[in-house]
Amino acid sequence: MKKLVIFCLIVLLIGGGLAAGGLAAGGELYGTYYNGALHPVRETLHDADRWWHGGVHWREWVDIDGEYHAGWFEDVPADGHPLDGLDPLAAFPTVRDSEPVSELDIRLTGGAYRIVEGEQFSIAGAASLRTNELSDGEWKLRAEAQSEQQEVMITLPAEGNFFEEVFLSAHDCTLQIEPAIEAEEFNLTVQNSTAAGQTSANDIDLTAAQGTITLVIQNPYSDYQIEAKANDGNILLNGTAIAGTDAGAVRACLGDESCPAELDMKADAGVIEITIPS
Known part of the structure; x- marks a missing residue:
């Protein structure tokens, strides 16, 4: 084990000596390889310094x-x-x-x-x-x-x-x-x-915690079982408030269970505006 350590140290010293000699003669010390090319140590150190200081x-x-x-x-x-x-x-x-x-x-x-x-x-x-x-x-x-x-x-x-x-x-x-x-x-x-935006999805789930959702649904109104919940927000369907402060109701349910699709909407403090063909 001692001999192996000594051998490694000798190789390291020889390599260091050759590197120092090459630098003294105007050469370049390369230490990294990426993007298909070798890159000098000075470039790596410069990049590391820039990265360390942000930017x-x-x-x-x-x-x-x-x-x-x-x-x-x-x-x-x-x-x-x-x-x-x-x-x-x-x-x-x-x-x-x-x-x-x-x-x-x-x-x-x-x-x-x-x-x-x-x-x-x-x-x-x-x-x-x-x-x-x-x-x-x-x-x-x-x-x-x-x-x-x-x-x-x-x-x-x-x-x-x-x-x-x-x-x-x-x-x-x-x-x-x-x-x-x-x-x-x-x-x-x-x-x-x-x-x-707009969609023709079968099952639609919308949530406006704060902010506004304006959505055009291309499928007909009769396809959807609609459930709307609003606390401090508002939910409008084709321009009419159905739930929220403007509607005077926290919740609205439209359609029935026989409808093939579902539209669920929740507006905590936001606004959801839906346009859907009758």
């Missing part, structure tokens, strides 16, 4: 040419562009398996978001992504906007856009849903947020 974050995105970028970049300014000039145009979810996506679990915080239709699942804009992956047939996305001025775009595929379950949560933000989301179950929760 840099790990960024991943795919640019307009489909090229993947990743690395430590300085804070994103108000226009949403990293200071090295690379535009985080879109971030595609990490694919864990090849199952068709049948569920969405999207939770958004801060800033402004817009859900649109496009070619594939992606998110574009100045947002910090805690989770962005496709796994077991579910797209799980956790995003926090980094700019109040720039809208973050969330893209759903235009074709085959039917989901078994959709869960959307908006906290301290605005959310605009452009496509009419088709789903078996559609859940939308807002906290200090404003959300607007």
Whole structure:
């Protein structure tokens, strides 16, 4: 064991001597390998110093040419562009398996978001992504906007856009849903947020703790058994208050058990406005 320790020390001393000689001769000491290239120790130490004193974050995105970028970049300014000039145009979810996506679990915080239709699942804009992956047939996305001025775009595929379950949560933000989301179950929760959109889901569950939900339901009124509960908030159906302070009733039940679909709404201190064809 002693001989092994001595041998290791000798190798270490020789390596240190060669490194010192190389540096003295104007060479470069490399210590890390990532993104397909060796990087010098001075660069690593410089990056570590910047990270320690704040102002840099790990960024991943795919640019307009489909090229993947990743690395430590300085804070994103108000226009949403990293200071090295690379535009985080879109971030595609990490694919864990090849199952068709049948569920969405999207939770958004801060800033402004817009859900649109496009070619594939992606998110574009100045947002910090805690989770962005496709796994077991579910797209799980956790995003926090980094700019109040720039809208973050969330893209759903235009074709085959039917989901078994959709869960959307908006906290301290605005959310605009452009496509009419088709789903078996559609859940939308807002906290200090404003959300607007449309759906043709069979079972719909809406919660406005604080904030506003404005939703157009494409299926006919006769399809739904409706239950509305409101404490300090208000729930309106086709412009008429059915529960809450304006209605003078905490709860309202419409339709009957024979209806094939359900619409459940709860407004603690928020407002839910529903438009549905008669």
